[in-house]
Amino acid sequence: MVDLKGQYLKIKKDVDLAIQEVIDTTAFINGKAVQDFASELAAYNGSRFCIPCANGTDALQIVMMALGLKPGDEVISASFTYFATVEAAALLGLETVFIDVDRDTFTLNIEALKKAITPKTKLIVPVHLYGQAANMEEILRIAAAHNIPVLEDNAQGIGGTFTFSNGTRKKTGSMALAGTTSFFPSKNLGCYGDGGAIFTDNEELAVSCRMVASHGQKIRYQHDLIGINSRLDTIQAAVLRVKLQHLDDYCHARRHVADYYDRAFQSNTKITTPYRAAYAHHVFHQYTIILDESVPRESLIEHLKNKGIPTMLYYPIPCHKQKAFENRGRVSGSLTNTDYLTPRVLSLPIHTEMGTDQLEYICNTIMEFVK
Numbered sequence: 001m002v003d004l005k006g007q008y009l010k011i012k013k014d015v016d017l018a019i020q021e022v023i024d025t026t027a028f029i030n031g032k033a034v035q036d037f038a039s040e041l042a043a044y045n046g047s048r049f050c051i052p053c054a055n056g057t058d059a060l061q062i063v064m065m066a067l068g069l070k071p072g073d074e075v076i077s078a079s080f081t082y083f084a085t086v087e088a089a090a091l092l093g094l095e096t097v098f099i100d101v102d103r104d105t106f107t108l109n110i111e112a113l114k115k116a117i118t119p120k121t122k123l124i125v126p127v128h129l130y131g132q133a134a135n136m137e138e139i140l141r142i143a144a145a146h147n148i149p150v151l152e153d154n155a156q157g158i159g160g161t162f163t164f165s166n167g168t169r170k171k172t173g174s175m176a177l178a179g180t181t182s183f184f185p186s187k188n189l190g191c192y193g194d195g196g197a198i199f200t201d202n203e204e205l206a207v208s209c210r211m212v213a214s215h216g217q218k219i220r221y222q223h224d225l226i227g228i229n230s231r232l233d234t235i236q237a238a239v240l241r242v243k244l245q246h247l248d249d250y251c252h253a254r255r256h257v258a259d260y261y262d263r264a265f266q267s268n269t270k271i272t273t274p275y276r277a278a279y280a281h282h283v284f285h286q287y288t289i290i291l292d293e294s295v296p297r298e299s300l301i302e303h304l305k306n307k308g309i310p311t312m313l314y315y316p317i318p319c320h321k322q323k324a325f326e327n328r329g330r331v332s333g334s335l336t337n338t339d340y341l342t343p344r345v346l347s348l349p350i351h352t353e354m355g356t357d358q359l360e361y362i363c364n365t366i367m368e369f370v371k
């Protein structure tokens with residue numbers, strides 16, 4: 001699904017040097033590269049503040065804690081997402097309210113969102129799934145009307161943009177009160193271990209997030225609240241500083257792969273290629289097709305596997321049907337699209353190092369099965 005080795009070899013000199021520099025200074029925790037990277041990423045994302053942390057799941061939890069959400073407060077999000085998005089809320093005793101996504105964009109359905117809001121709603125978490133922005137203009141409008149903060153889960157969307165109807169273009173993760181991302185190795189901006197970050201323009205929230213991520217302390221050994229310990233390692237920050245310089249090229253390479261797939265499947269009526277919303281610059285963290293119900297997905301997966309082609313199901317079980325949520329959270333409205341998509345989606349290999357010959361082989365192998 002990814003070729004991290006091939007990607008590394010192209011930037012090996014810079015990465016090796018950056019890592020060696022950290023080792024030479026032995027500033028493994030909160031070394032200079034961490035702050036340098038945070039400033040550079042904030043600038044890249046058009047956000048005033050960037051708070052690095054240990055991973056993308058922590059980033060979500062830190063924001064929820066910094067916002068002072070209390071058990072019983074309701075958090076609206078999609079069921080059609082990675083488990084981490086809603087796990088953080090459940091861990092804090094918050095009530096997850098699952099709503100449906102759109103069939104085309106795979107992101108929060110606006111009508112479902114309107115209907116899910118109650119006086120207990122304290123947060124809305126849109127996910128820029130697969131690398132395409134949710135409909136932030138509508139989401140922010142609805143949230144503002146109810147005075148509810150919005151947190152963008154941008155773990156899959158970093159590098160993407162959203163263009164508002166007045167022409168303003170913003171980076172994903174920079175539009176709402178807060179945004180979070182993950183530097184898991186296979187993410188669009190991945191490090192060589194775990195890492196994550198929070199974005200915000202709000203100084204008060206930035207200060208709170210920093211405190212929460214650092215044992216509730218602003219001044220060393222002075223703990224004003226109960227926090228957690230969540231840091232980005234200096235070595236990871238050093239790697240990320242190098243890779244941030246290539247992020248736009250990486251996104252471009254992914255889009256190139258997506259264009260190729262789009263063209264190859266254009267005439268196949270049994271394959272629906274990813275919809276590209278006019279407002280979004282899609283960065284294709286995943287290239288996810290929707291198969292016609294006449295296509296036996298398991299057999300296709302098996303056929304591809306036999307030909308050496310990996311595929312993935314993102315995600316095989318929607319969050320509201322996970323055992324962990326058996327006695328937690330609630331569903332608002334019907335999740336018709338979630339239930340429609342779950343057995344039909346299939347994610348194909350997409351990464352920064354794919355060649356035309358690989359793409360041709362994958363497409364031909366799929367086309368000989370899906371006729």
Ligand SMILES: *Cc1c(COP(=O)(O)O)cnc(C)c1O
Nearest residue numbers: 055056057082084085155182184
């Ligand atoms: C990867 C991911 C996360 C979690 O990131 P980690 O760094 O693995 O904790 C959260 N939300 C979404 C949508 C993700 O894809």
